[in-house]
Amino acid sequence: MTAKRPNIGLNIILVIYVLLSVYPIVFMLTNAFKDGMQTAVNPFTIAFAQPFGGNFIMAWQAISPEFYRSLYIVAISVVGIVAFAMLSAYSFARLEYPWKGFLFNAIFALLLVPGFLTLIPLFLEIKNLNLLNTSWGLILPYIAGSQAFAIFVFRTFIQAIPGELFEAARIDGANDIQMFTRLVIPLSVPVMVTIALLNINGIWGDYVLPSLILDPSHATVAVAIANFQPPQDAPSLNAGNMQLAAFAISSLPIAALFLFLMRYFVAGLTSGGVKM
Amino acid sequence: MSNYLVAIGSRIGLKSTSKQRRKTIQAIIGYSFLLPTFVFIAGFSYYPAVRALNGAFTSWDGFNPPTWVGFSNFQQLFSDSTFISSVRHVLIWSALGIPLAIVPSFIAAALIFHLKSLRLQYVYRTLFVLTMILPPVVSILIWQEFYGHSGVLNMLFSAIGLAGLRHDWIADPNSALWAVILKGFPWVIPFNLLIFYSGLQSISPELFDAAAVDGAASLKRVWYIEIPLVLAQVRLLLILSIVGVTQDLLTPLLMTGGGPGTSTTTPVLYMYQTAIQYDEYGYGMAIAFLIFIVVIALSALSMKYFRVEQ
8 A cells, every 4th residue: 555655656756857858859859840930939839830841851951961971980980999999908808918017007097188188289280280171180089089998898898708718719729810800809799889889979979079170061960050051042930940950860860879779778787887 | 029039049049939939929919909009099199188288388379389388377377367267167067067967866766766666667767868869969059049038948937927037048147157057957867867776776675675674764765775875876976077067168168158258168168268269279278287187186085085984
């Protein structure tokens, strides 16, 4: 009897809590389907302007080059991050050579260097290298900036692979490089995917560095939606609604990732736990 | 190096064993696997970091070579009224923003944890995590819209008969800072919620059974068992929040640009503006240097304080 009652109260509070938390998403989606008049009259209702979804078509026209550019930058950066970090992590986890501990600490120390500290020198460096307004001006710092954390996670993972597997491979005549390509890489796919997803999320949403490195005609999607310019033939009254549609479009890849990953993410964070 | 040693060894009559050769080969592979990482971080991590620490003591327009000025950037900072007010803003922001990053997320986690049905617990966690699909840029800009003259907030005030409170929240210097800090209502941060939830899960069930036998009510259980036993999570999130608030360049840059006037300028934003907008790169790097030192000191302090507490 008493055990049941408090749950109803909890559920009511939680439902209100959830609704308020997701309201920005609801606001974005409902108003992206309206026109400027409908939003001005009442932003809380659900209504559909004619033609249905027209704002999305206009928004896509406005941001599609930036959308593709972001995809390109994310793809190359993430491949570089994962590939180079895996090589280093394997080297640290499985091979023996002089100065290994020092080199590892030299990378580990980078985790203490915050992004804002290097922002200005990085900008000046990219400028001096004549990489302003190029995708490489972002890709190179992204690859460098993500190495430390990725190496740290990969190394922990590789160290946890049972030693017998390596022993068996050695008996079968595998050398250090073959053990990397045929044993470590296949076993590390889950952790590689995790690191890749984290970086996709971070790079896709990054605003500060791209807004410095790229001018508006070379922008990434996160910058383009912030400085949203509707297509010239679009009714200016609906510009705000088109921007909301652009927000929704830019959130789509991340939403897809999360739907695919949610179960794993929610479970992963809660099962391992943070032991401090 | 090792190859060379092996060669010397064989010349002076020591037999180069296969074990030695394997060691040499392993070192070569080991170093060459590290090579790509080090090429990248040397160019785009170490170099800018050294440049940042070094540049704090220079006067530099970003075009002509920098000139060494010692501590004069820092002296100038302490009498720079914009910088001083930016420090005040970040202190207010921390005092309010750090509890807001921790308390509502804990409440939500505790509410979920107190549900009997594990299935419902999973559903609520998933719903809260759903908010992560909005990129930070989008959620900041949507909140900017909420605060606007004909935004959702003002409409709500009109609807409940408080039209007198209607207000352009981020265009008024008296309310802009508060509006920026209080964005994101009801402040449940999915990551923090999941950290707390996992902390609650790791509390031994026997403790709850004992409390139930003693007839402790839910609130007592929260106060005497759950809060003391998630202090480790609180400490982690405290450090992350301190770092997060002081480093947050995106929110003020995008939402207000520090304005109106300098009413929402934070040190990180001021660093950005001096360097990018006024071409005073040395001065900007001095601000970055100072924030860096303070953040490291604060993190170390909060770590130490909470260890003693436990």
